[in-house]
Amino acid sequence: MSRTVVGIDLGTTNSLIAVLRNDRIEVIPDGEGRSLLPSVVALAQSGVQVGYPARARLNDPETVVVYSAKRLMGRGYEDVTGELPHLSYPVEEIRGLPMIPDRFRNRHLSPPEIGALVLSELRKRAELYLNEPVLDAVVTVPAYFNDAQRQATKDAGEMAGLNVLRIVNEPTAAALAYGFGSGKDGLFAVYDLGGGTFDFSLLDIRKGIFEVRATSGDTHLGGDDFDAAIVSSWLSELRAGTGFHDRPEVRDLLRKEAEKAKIALSGKDSVTVSIPALGFTTTLTRKTLNDLVEPLVQRTLEPVRKALDDAGVETRDIDGVIMVGGATRLPRIKEAVQDYFGKTLYDTVDPDLVVAEGAAVQGHILSGQRKDLLLLDVTPLSLGIETMGGVMSTLIPRNTTIPTQAKEMFTTFLDGQTRVDIHVLQGERELSRDNRSLARFSLTGIDPMTAGAARIEVTFMIDANGILDVRALDQRTGKSQGVVVHPSYGLDREDVRALVKDSYVHAKEDFETRLLIDARTEAQTVLNATRRALDRLDDDIVPKEERLLIQNQMDRLEEAMKGTDGRLVRDETTRLDKATQPLAERLMNHSVQEALGGKQVDG
Amino acid sequence: MAHSFARVDPSLCWNCRESLSESDLCTSCVKIQPIGHETDFFSILGLPVRLTIDLSELTERFHAKSRLFHPDYHRLEDGKEQDISLNNAALVNQAFKTLRDPFERALYYLDLTGPHHSPQGQKTALPPDLLMEIMELKESLEEQAESEGAAGAFQRLSGKIREAEAAVLEKMAELDGIPEGTDRALLLSFRASLGRGLEYRKYLKSIERDLKTRTTPARGQTV
Ligand SMILES: Nc1ncnc2c1ncn2[C@@H]1O[C@H](COP(=O)(O)OP(=O)(O)O)[C@@H](O)[C@H]1O
Ligand SMILES: [Mg+2]
Numbered sequence: 001m002s003r004t005v006v007g008i009d010l011g012t013t014n015s016l017i018a019v020l021r022n023d024r025i026e027v028i029p030d031g032e033g034r035s036l037l038p039s040v041v042a043l044a045q046s047g048v049q050v051g052y053p054a055r056a057r058l059n060d061p062e063t064v065v066v067y068s069a070k071r072l073m074g075r076g077y078e079d080v081t082g083e084l085p086h087l088s089y090p091v092e093e094i095r096g097l098p099m100i101p102d103r104f105r106n107r108h109l110s111p112p113e114i115g116a117l118v119l120s121e122l123r124k125r126a127e128l129y130l131n132e133p134v135l136d137a138v139v140t141v142p143a144y145f146n147d148a149q150r151q152a153t154k155d156a157g158e159m160a161g162l163n164v165l166r167i168v169n170e171p172t173a174a175a176l177a178y179g180f181g182s183g184k185d186g187l188f189a190v191y192d193l194g195g196g197t198f199d200f201s202l203l204d205i206r207k208g209i210f211e212v213r214a215t216s217g218d219t220h221l222g223g224d225d226f227d228a229a230i231v232s233s234w235l236s237e238l239r240a241g242t243g244f245h246d247r248p249e250v251r252d253l254l255r256k257e258a259e260k261a262k263i264a265l266s267g268k269d270s271v272t273v274s275i276p277a278l279g280f281t282t283t284l285t286r287k288t289l290n291d292l293v294e295p296l297v298q299r300t301l302e303p304v305r306k307a308l309d310d311a312g313v314e315t316r317d318i319d320g321v322i323m324v325g326g327a328t329r330l331p332r333i334k335e336a337v338q339d340y341f342g343k344t345l346y347d348t349v350d351p352d353l354v355v356a357e358g359a360a361v362q363g364h365i366l367s368g369q370r371k372d373l374l375l376l377d378v379t380p381l382s383l384g385i386e387t388m389g390g391v392m393s394t395l396i397p398r399n400t401t402i403p404t405q406a407k408e409m410f411t412t413f414l415d416g417q418t419r420v421d422i423h424v425l426q427g428e429r430e431l432s433r434d435n436r437s438l439a440r441f442s443l444t445g446i447d448p449m450t451a452g453a454a455r456i457e458v459t460f461m462i463d464a465n466g467i468l469d470v471r472a473l474d475q476r477t478g479k480s481q482g483v484v485v486h487p488s489y490g491l492d493r494e495d496v497r498a499l500v501k502d503s504y505v506h507a508k509e510d511f512e513t514r515l516l517i518d519a520r521t522e523a524q525t526v527l528n529a530t531r532r533a534l535d536r537l538d539d540d541i542v543p544k545e546e547r548l549l550i551q552n553q554m555d556r557l558e559e560a561m562k563g564t565d566g567r568l569v570r571d572e573t574t575r576l577d578k579a580t581q582p583l584a585e586r587l588m589n590h591s592v593q594e595a596l597g598g599k600q601v602d603g
Numbered sequence: 604m605a606h607s608f609a610r611v612d613p614s615l616c617w618n619c620r621e622s623l624s625e626s627d628l629c630t631s632c633v634k635i636q637p638i639g640h641e642t643d644f645f646s647i648l649g650l651p652v653r654l655t656i657d658l659s660e661l662t663e664r665f666h667a668k669s670r671l672f673h674p675d676y677h678r679l680e681d682g683k684e685q686d687i688s689l690n691n692a693a694l695v696n697q698a699f700k701t702l703r704d705p706f707e708r709a710l711y712y713l714d715l716t717g718p719h720h721s722p723q724g725q726k727t728a729l730p731p732d733l734l735m736e737i738m739e740l741k742e743s744l745e746e747q748a749e750s751e752g753a754a755g756a757f758q759r760l761s762g763k764i765r766e767a768e769a770a771v772l773e774k775m776a777e778l779d780g781i782p783e784g785t786d787r788a789l790l791l792s793f794r795a796s797l798g799r800g801l802e803y804r805k806y807l808k809s810i811e812r813d814l815k816t817r818t819t820p821a822r823g824q825t826v
Binding site for chain 2: 003165166206207209362365366367368371374375376400401402403404405461463464
């Protein structure tokens with residue numbers, strides 16, 4: 001029997017897991033039939049939750065809710081300071097890295113650890129569905145994730161007990177999902193506008209070979225920006241001096257309504273929005289929305305031009321445009337893309353699922369069951385080293401097909417020097433400091449000799465995942481030379497190994513046992529949270545019948561926990577989640593009102 | 604991780620030690636074989652060392668080699684094979700990238716077949732009058748861009764580049780056509796002429812790059 005290799009779309013907003021079995025791509029649902037898993041982790045006294053229940057606690061003052069952690073993945077603290085105002089949870093700098101304090105357990109979680117929690121939730125979902133252990137996976141990333149971000153994604157997989165066989169670019173995966181490659185050949189553009197990121201790629205598809213010709217994009221452009229544009233127009237409509245503007249709860253509420261309105265406008269011309277809590281009513285038309293988002297729409301075309309330029313092609317050379325990401329449902333986007341290219345738009349596969357589906361196809365290829373398709377990716381950023389005067393010298397230009405390598409000869413400057421330091425950078429700018437620092441390598445243990453006599457050949461190898469490996473060879477002795485790596489961002493290999501070792505998500509015991517343990521832990525978390533909520537809330541908020549209903553379900557769950565059927569425990573937990581769903585929603589509104597009433601809420 | 608593939612005897616399979624009838628794949632144990640360090644890009648893709656190449660044939664070769672070596676097809680095999688696959692695929696990609704572009708190919712060819720084969724490449728010097736002409740062209744294009752806008756200047760330059768490229772392509776075909784055993788001095792003069800043509804084109808391309816950065820406002824970094 002061949003191994004099952006699942007495909008995972010680890011998204012900024014939502015994540016999904018899919019598998020290709022019996023010639024069919026299946027996006028694996030959770031116990032309630034939902035395909036998406038919100039990429040959200042909630043840290044509370046009572047435990048850690050992932051997905052919908054975590055997202056439902058977004059406004060619970062006693063919970064730290066971590067979202068958009070993908071934005072922090074593989075990046076330095078300095079790099080993400082611009083992100084922090086958009087995040088409502090604390091992020092602290094530890095050894096130059098952004099870390100999320102978990103005050104309930106007196107620890108800090110790295111972004112890959114947050115990713116690992118989301119991944120292991122998906123993994124559990126798949127194990128239940130497939131009824132077998134899931135070990136191997138393909139995980140997608142935005143096309144222009146740099147080396148450190150790809151490595152961090154791989155680390156997250158490893159910490160979730162997954163063997164990440166391949167990191168695939170999201171747009172490439174989308175093309176795979178469309179079934180290109182077996183039949184239709186040509187040059188295709190992939191336009192992927194998600195919640196917070198924009199990716200554009202040009203794919204040359206010929207006889208089953210997918211060749212990425214160029215990729216470009218913008219890490220800060222997506223549907224969330226459309227929502228923000230709507231919110232700021234509403235805020236200017238709201239009376240000044242109410243203090244509303246500074247309240248995160250208000251912004252949050254407006255943002256949710258803005259997103260709802262935006263989505264509704266994909267189907268009709270006008271929506272009326274009414275938020276009683278704020279005494280706010282307004283009408284949003286498609287025309288107004290189009291005007292609000294127009295600058296953003298135009299901004300997506302900049303990377304498009306850049307990629308076309310890089311590949312040396314023009315719009316008339318392109319055979320079609322594949323639309324990916326929830327935000328491409330916006331009619332104005334489709335129109336703008338159609339106008340720009342004047343070509344067929346491919347938008348029939350659900351833009352939310354398409355990336356995970358493609359990852360499943362790639363998983364199938366890696367499992368050795370399919371030889372007619374091959375993905376050839378390119379490196380999204382130029383790789384180089386720092387030379388004298390802080391200038392970057394490019395070794396591998398961007399959009400080079402990977403795997404690829406570059407060799408460079410190094411020597412010593414001083415007599416008796418035994419060590420040479422190399423600073424590796426990624427980016428397109430002239431000066432080192434304007435580019436991303438990837439890592440510092442030290443060639444160590446060089447035999448002392450006169451300056452310039454040493455000849456050390458260093459090979460910079462970028463693998464098929466876009467991850468850098470450095471090897472050094474002493475040309476005089478033919479022996480491999482010691483290389484010590486200090487990644488600039490992201491975790492040391494030692495850190496990762498340590499985390500994997502004590503990570504509770506990584507357990508090599510029997511699959512059923514793990515399932516049961518996980519299910520029990522999750523159940524206990526939900527039980528504790530529910531019990532605490534019920535104790536705290538009086539009958540105006542939780543009417544007697546509802547309280548009874550919840551209580552009954554809690555009893556059923558506790559009964560199941562006494563047994564050894566992990567699946568039953570999970571199902572009962574899901575039922576409890578469902579039973580408390582209306583309450584959670586009411587609580588959220590309640591906390592908004594409380595905030596407006598002037599009570600200080602410490603978040 | 605194996606770092607080098609210095610094999611005792613490259614005519615034997617690294618795995619089963621059977622003698623190899625083809626260089627890429629062992630026919631008895633079906634393991635891919637490492638591409639040697641000295642193998643040139645033409646041979647890597649199974650092509651004769653020539654300046655003119657049929658692009659569709661080149662692409663086909665590239666695809667065939669990729670299907671053989673790409674790490675995606677060797678992911679579940681053991682470490683040694685994964686390593687060979689990674690190295691080979693990297694070389695195949697480099698070979699294709701170099702040979703796909705006729706001008707890069709020509710530079711590589713001259714370097715590979717030249718008398719002092721060196722990884723640094725050879726320096727071709729342009730005659731002073733040609734250098735002078737290039738300088739003057741640059742200045743006049745800059746003036747034109749300044750006074751009447753960049754479009755006209757680009758157009759004039761593109762014309763020049765097209766001419767230069769056509770001349771280079773012609774020289775490449777000529778050099779391929781020279782029969783074996785031709786007078787060495789004649790061959791060298793053809794080679795030198797091709798080298799100058801490439802160098803001249805390189806100057807024009809760098810003028811184009813300069814002109815572009817001067818006339819387009821710095822775009823936002825999209826990283
Ligand atoms: N019908 C719709 N019209 C407009 N935008 C939509 C629609 N449906 C979803 N979106 C937007 O799509 C975005 C999420 O896209 P998705 O591809 O899931 O994101 P990511 O890949 O970043 O996780 C959100 O901003 C959401 O508001
Ligand atoms: Mg996405």
